[in-house]
Amino acid sequence: MEVPVRSKGAAPSPWSPRECELLGVTLELLQEHGYDRLSLDAVATTARASKATLYRRWPTKAELVFAAFVEGTRQVAVDPDTGTLRGDLLQLGKQISAHVGTHASTIRAVLMEISRSDKLAAMLQEQFLDQRKALMSSVLARAVDRGEIQASAITEDLWDMLPGYLTYRSVLTGRAPSRRTVQDLVDNVLIPSLTRHNG
Amino acid sequence: MEVPVRSKGAAPSPWSPRECELLGVTLELLQEHGYDRLSLDAVATTARASKATLYRRWPTKAELVFAAFVEGTRQVAVDPDTGTLRGDLLQLGKQISAHVGTHASTIRAVLMEISRSDKLAAMLQEQFLDQRKALMSSVLARAVDRGEIQASAITEDLWDMLPGYLTYRSVLTGRAPSRRTVQDLVDNVLIPSLTRHNG
Numbered sequence: 001m002e003v004p005v006r007s008k009g010a011a012p013s014p015w016s017p018r019e020c021e022l023l024g025v026t027l028e029l030l031q032e033h034g035y036d037r038l039s040l041d042a043v044a045t046t047a048r049a050s051k052a053t054l055y056r057r058w059p060t061k062a063e064l065v066f067a068a069f070v071e072g073t074r075q076v077a078v079d080p081d082t083g084t085l086r087g088d089l090l091q092l093g094k095q096i097s098a099h100v101g102t103h104a105s106t107i108r109a110v111l112m113e114i115s116r117s118d119k120l121a122a123m124l125q126e127q128f129l130d131q132r133k134a135l136m137s138s139v140l141a142r143a144v145d146r147g148e149i150q151a152s153a154i155t156e157d158l159w160d161m162l163p164g165y166l167t168y169r170s171v172l173t174g175r176a177p178s179r180r181t182v183q184d185l186v187d188n189v190l191i192p193s194l195t196r197h198n199g
Numbered sequence: 200m201e202v203p204v205r206s207k208g209a210a211p212s213p214w215s216p217r218e219c220e221l222l223g224v225t226l227e228l229l230q231e232h233g234y235d236r237l238s239l240d241a242v243a244t245t246a247r248a249s250k251a252t253l254y255r256r257w258p259t260k261a262e263l264v265f266a267a268f269v270e271g272t273r274q275v276a277v278d279p280d281t282g283t284l285r286g287d288l289l290q291l292g293k294q295i296s297a298h299v300g301t302h303a304s305t306i307r308a309v310l311m312e313i314s315r316s317d318k319l320a321a322m323l324q325e326q327f328l329d330q331r332k333a334l335m336s337s338v339l340a341r342a343v344d345r346g347e348i349q350a351s352a353i354t355e356d357l358w359d360m361l362p363g364y365l366t367y368r369s370v371l372t373g374r375a376p377s378r379r380t381v382q383d384l385v386d387n388v389l390i391p392s393l394t395r396h397n398g
Contacts, residue, residue, distance in 0.1 A: 158384060
């Protein structure tokens, strides 16, 4: 049995260490060459893997790239657990900005493929968004436990404001979020919203 | 001289009435067939225009589709001016949700083209985002004038929270925003943020 790779606080990976390596190579080549010019041949050659191995796991370029992006995110999406709500949100915001900033063009390419494939859309939901939501939920639950916010101030439907806005900035505009953007978002928007039912 | 089409409160169109008609036809065909299957031939035939006319204004499919989307947005992006900040934000949120919901797949396709073209990226900034920002600025300026909010509570860099999050929801997730999403966003997030310096 293969032992799944697991970074501290992150969800367990569905891939073996060797598969994670292949996905890591894919992500590197994507950043270097972009989605359009990435070939499965180049991934196989760089990773010294057989093409059969690649195709068996990921039958299309879109699936390989999607898996590489999700795995890359899983590895950096670590629960910050800094001891305060503000600290946790700042940390998450920094993580997300760095990650979506680095992979903005990959995300754009993957989106295009997702709109063409129901299978990829389902994978996005199960493998990516559900995981991110669980992380945000534990950050907020701890803040409620510490008495920093009221549970009633949490709007379930808007759980993805922080990652959503930061992703929008990197992927849909030319204004990648700065460290200051994250700080303003936390101090001027998210904390005032989450503490609006306090005392 | 051609008279520019202008809807109440919207910025003036850079196109003649006939050009607007061509862009309207493009947008309809896009919704019907999607970006991949749209052809300039079909636009010319449907609009009873010569292909030369189309190509003179919009040399590539990407430019035509981009212009059609921006023009469609310009026509619906009307300053609500309801008399209250809450009313204005709800109205803007409804407008944006309806528009990005209808054109989500076109936006995805345009994004992909934008990441391949600096010219389109500059057009996105000048013809689309700057206009949207001006609209949001007047909504906030009126709220300051009415004494509803303090000018110091406005975070310049985060002007696009409302359109950004709603666009993210429609374009990057399968959870298109509902009327309730817009209401929660305004009442639970934007108003608490903008009134945090009050009294």
